Amino acid sequence: MDQAPVLAEVVTRQLESMLSVGNYDGVKMLLAPVQPVDVAEAIGNLPRTLQALAFRLLRKDEAIEVYEYLDPAVQQSLLERLRSGEVLELVEEMSPDDRVRLFDELPAKVVRRLLAELSPAERKVTAQLLGYAPETAGRLMTTEYIDLKDFHSAAQALTIVRRRARQTETIYSLYVTDGERHLTGILSLRDLVTADPEDRLGDVMTREVVSVGTDTDQEDVARAIQRYDFLAVPVVDRERRLVGIVTVDDVIDVIEQEATRDLYAAGAVEAGDEDDYFQSNLFTVARRRVVWLSVLVVASFFTSEVIALNEQVLKEVVLLAAFIPLLAGTGGNVGAQSSTVVIRGLSTQSIASLGRIKAVVREATAGLLLGLLMMVLVVPFAWWRGESPLVGLSVGTSLLAITTLAATAGAGFPLLFDRMGLDPALMSTPFITTCTDVVGTLIYLKTAQWLLAHMPQLLQSTGISAHFWLAAFS
Amino acid sequence: MDQAPVLAEVVTRQLESMLSVGNYDGVKMLLAPVQPVDVAEAIGNLPRTLQALAFRLLRKDEAIEVYEYLDPAVQQSLLERLRSGEVLELVEEMSPDDRVRLFDELPAKVVRRLLAELSPAERKVTAQLLGYAPETAGRLMTTEYIDLKDFHSAAQALTIVRRRARQTETIYSLYVTDGERHLTGILSLRDLVTADPEDRLGDVMTREVVSVGTDTDQEDVARAIQRYDFLAVPVVDRERRLVGIVTVDDVIDVIEQEATRDLYAAGAVEAGDEDDYFQSNLFTVARRRVVWLSVLVVASFFTSEVIALNEQVLKEVVLLAAFIPLLAGTGGNVGAQSSTVVIRGLSTQSIASLGRIKAVVREATAGLLLGLLMMVLVVPFAWWRGESPLVGLSVGTSLLAITTLAATAGAGFPLLFDRMGLDPALMSTPFITTCTDVVGTLIYLKTAQWLLAHMPQLLQSTGISAHFWLAAFS
Structure with missing residues (x-):
């Protein structure tokens, strides 16, 4: 089935060459066995000028089905190119739910004109469906049932x-x-x-x-x-x-649309009305991304502030700076994991059986456990690379605090948002990541400051520890 | 429909009290109008000892349907509690596809015994389906068609x-x-x-x-x-x-399963066979998360290395350290956005119409554009908070380089992986985030080093710039 887009491409090419030499019977024979959705894709890929021509060659009942599968932009351009009698027939015969989806995309003036020209029965149904809020059952339903x-x-x-x-x-x-x-x-x-x-x-x-x-x-x-x-x-x-x-x-x-929305939220991209990211122009793309990025940048200002206010300890032990990205990053990653599983659990309702409080406690415990496991890797490295036990101890202690906090926040914020009736996916991964940065950095530098004030001898043993770890690793 | 789990809870409570006083006719009347999936959930919520009792009270045809909806763990425990004649009848009557899904979960010994006891026709079908690779049409299909x-x-x-x-x-x-x-x-x-x-x-x-x-x-x-x-x-x-x-x-x-998998990959959580995250125990949870976290921690070691190797410039201008998280974070966020839209675009095939090369170029341009937009916010802040134009300029220049690179990598890596026949979701958001950290930090510190060597006067104008920005902001 990977071949479906390829098939449409082949059909498009054949279609274009047949249309350009006026081989209309050939077009009819070509399209007869093709599925409506594939015909729609092939017509959508044609140059605008040929679309109406190809569309007119379809059998009437097939034309309606194909039309319902076309992209909104192609639907609109066809409306402009077809004769008004053809347009009316098309719109009259569409399923009410597809008609409403089309009307959603058209300019209000065009919708009013088309509505006025529909038969009374279809007009009534359409107006009724348009009256329901978007993304409700009323908007999604069809009135054609038995x-x-x-x-x-x-x-x-x-x-x-x-x-x-x-x-x-x-x-x-x-x-x-x-x-x-x-x-x-x-x-x-x-x-x-x-x-x-x-x-x-x-x-x-x-x-x-x-x-x-x-x-x-x-x-x-x-x-x-x-x-x-x-x-x-x-x-x-x-x-x-x-x-x-x-x-x-x-x-x-x-x-599929909701899954895309969850995924975009996790990536801090604002989802559009449709999954049309790759169709929209660069400025729309930038607009859909810059808002979240700016929020996150401003949140980062607080991390900068935390570091600037604690510059004294950094001046004394510059190598402490080398582990800020590691700690912030790990906190962010643990938080991202927790918010991912919680947001997905809320979407698929698999969290319901556990309960909110238990879910947060569980995540916090998981965060602590993960922190302990990673200390095995991180403390020796920081001790050795930071050239002192002070750096190793500061990194280790704050790592534990950060992973526990990050997991708690990553699970807690989406649940809190959901409880408040807001979209839990708003508490996106990057947002939690950035928040963890601030707190994580603060914990780290304060720990180092405290150790430096109370156990300055920890800074001395540089030579020994470097030797020790080099020996252990070789 | 939010009420479905609540409904199951009410049914479970009633069921439990009726079973405990032996009111079996009441149970039959209670369950008769309930949908099979809701019955399955209610039975699943009962204490183990009552599950088989409740299950035996179902009508035979209903029992098979309910059984197919039960969680694998409950299915297994029922198999152990029912008499072997009941088990055989149940397994014989299940749809072949559901039977294969059950067999996937059972110990090999039990499967062999059950297979041997099936009627020849059902045995043949089951063995055939079990022969197809997991997650293929052969495994998913049923052989019961007309x-x-x-x-x-x-x-x-x-x-x-x-x-x-x-x-x-x-x-x-x-x-x-x-x-x-x-x-x-x-x-x-x-x-x-x-x-x-x-x-x-x-x-x-x-x-x-x-x-x-x-x-x-x-x-x-x-x-x-x-x-x-x-x-x-x-x-x-x-x-x-x-x-x-x-x-x-x-x-x-x-x-739904594939969407969960994409989302978990984006959050660096290893997806299990089923969407059972909240059912599995804490050690399974930790195992599913610690591997990725460790990979990311080791990747962070390179960032630490970059900073440690450039400690000289940090010693001279300590406040440079205050913007490392901001730059790394922004690079990570831009990269996350790009990889999110590209991975989703590959999943929903909406990227196909654009082409790979064009998609990467487009993302790179978007990264540059976003970098430019954010400079407006970031440069004045860094200039002021870093107490020198040197910090402001270093942050600004590297911001532009980082966002462009991050967007290119965020789009390029998943596309490359997909091209190589690997799962593009493996290039998860946290992975790209962490990679961007290394390169971003390097660009930043090298820029600062170069500016310090070639335009040391940029460090002087502290007083003026702080005043300038304070005046501009007030």
Whole structure:
């Protein structure tokens, strides 16, 4: 499947050469066996001037499907190049959820005009969907589903399914509603085809329905479908009336989008509306990164301040400076690890079974344990390279304090943010890294200062320790 | 849907109290309307001694479904507590793909015994699936699908589907094979129910089939299903014989697992087989983190070395040390941003349309731009806090070099690794951060050394510059 983009490239090249010599029958034959998403990619790769030409050669039903897969930018440019009759037909026939996603990208003026020209039924549906907040079930759902009544027989129901199969998003999940459109049960097409034709749906359907509300966050919708292995989940309003369904294919895109968002947050990159980083221009890229960088730089000013205020101890033992990056870095890395596992645990809800307090205590203990393990590596090196036991001891003591603190902060801040109803991913890895720097540096220099004041003899034994470690390593 | 774990908790408590007073009919009534995955979670939360008791009260068909949702540890403990006849029935009735996932977790001795006791057909299938490499389509697929022949009429096919609906994973994707089991076409149940009953499948089916091989990586299987909005994708062997199908619900778990892996890599945490971080004990946790931390600590030794070797310039201008964390940190953050977007771009294939070289050049330019933007903030601060233009200039110059280098390395290393067929996520954020530290510190101290040697007068104007900036800021 790695070959999919390559396939699209080959199709694009063939398409372009056929279009330029006017071989339209060739184009039709070329595209007939290709999957709509691949056709969309090939058309998207064509020069703008040829896109509308290629698009017009598609069969009408195929054209709508291909259009739904096109990039928003290509969708817009096609709208401008097609005749208004063609545009209207296209927009009228799109799935309501895809139409709403298109309208989200278009200028308000164009949306108003298109809305006015839609048929009353489609206009009503579209306006309704546009009324829900972005990233909710209401925005994600389609209103094209099959609803049945509990007094229908299985045979009647199958006839209805057959009749409506072409205009609905899925026929595999079927919904039973009462006279006031309240959702009373669901059944799968599997249940229906295996039922006795005489059975009433009321006796076959499942009455315990898992559903989501129109204002349910899209991430929770995705979790529901994932947890229960559903192909679709019904969306109900406050009165439990069925208003739409969200299908598994849309949910996969949500899961991917949320994963990208978590990952970008971990890397201190602001996520855009779409995963379009490599499509956007350099200034957009810089804008999405400079805000976080500036926050982090200003946070670093505090570390500079800590070092500047303690310059006296550095003047006396310059080699102490050599281990500031090591300590800050290790604290940052331990903190990054803790925040990574906690943020991911919150996303996948795997942290719920443990509890917040226990999770933080656990991370703190892990931090202490990791600090102890790394002392074995770091203390001898610092003793030898710092040319005195004072440096070795300062590095060792502060290492332990820093890893414990970093793990606690790395676990605690995201949990605190989540508790406060904020996005835990805002407590990104670089943010925790930078905070740990300040505290870590302070602990380190203060420890050294204290040792220098109380045990100055630790500075003396330079020659011995260097010899000792050189002997041990050789 | 946030309520799902809460629901399971309530069910668990009720379940426990009913079991302890022997109210078995109550248990049956309690569990009847609950979704299998929720039953599995509730049973998993029970004390070990009650799990087998609760499990035995389930209806047989429900028990198998619930068992498939249980955690591997609970599955194992149940195997030990159930009678061998019960165990055999359970394992015999499981889906082959779920059975293989269970066998992956069991001790080899138990697997051999269970395999020997399976019916010949199920044994053959299981041994076959166990033969494929982990994380391939062969391991992920189920062998329970419906295959039809192109000479079947739609009516005949529907009869076959009805008959086999209960024992197969999905009836919504149907596969047409020839006499030698070669995959010749596919059709959906939607195609079948809307076809004329007299139509032959050969005329209704789609002959252009997207399929994957048994050795296709599970991530590529997931991409195929996601790209084409499929409910399932067929798996064929080298001779294009149909051997199984992978369904969308398994693919969602793969997508989530891969996202967790990317995120853990970004945070320098080694991912386990499962997303079980919060279930595993502290020593496992420490083991999964200490390896990366040690690598990073050893990398930090080079930074210490760079500073120690340049201690002369630090002795002359101690305040230079105050900006080492800031420069190293900023370089690390820019590098982290670049590697994050590139690694994610490789995962979601959104980088493919741009090309590798262009992506690196683009990131390098972004790094330069970001360096320039941050100089506005950093240079005045360093000038003022470092109490000399020398510090300000050294920090400014090296900032620009560091951000450009960090962005280039952050983008370049993952792309290089990917090109070499290695996992780009191995070039994790902390690794790039630590590498940038070494080079950044070197550039910084060398710049300062050069300025000190060639323009010593820059150290003089302390009073003026401090005054200048204090005036500018007040």
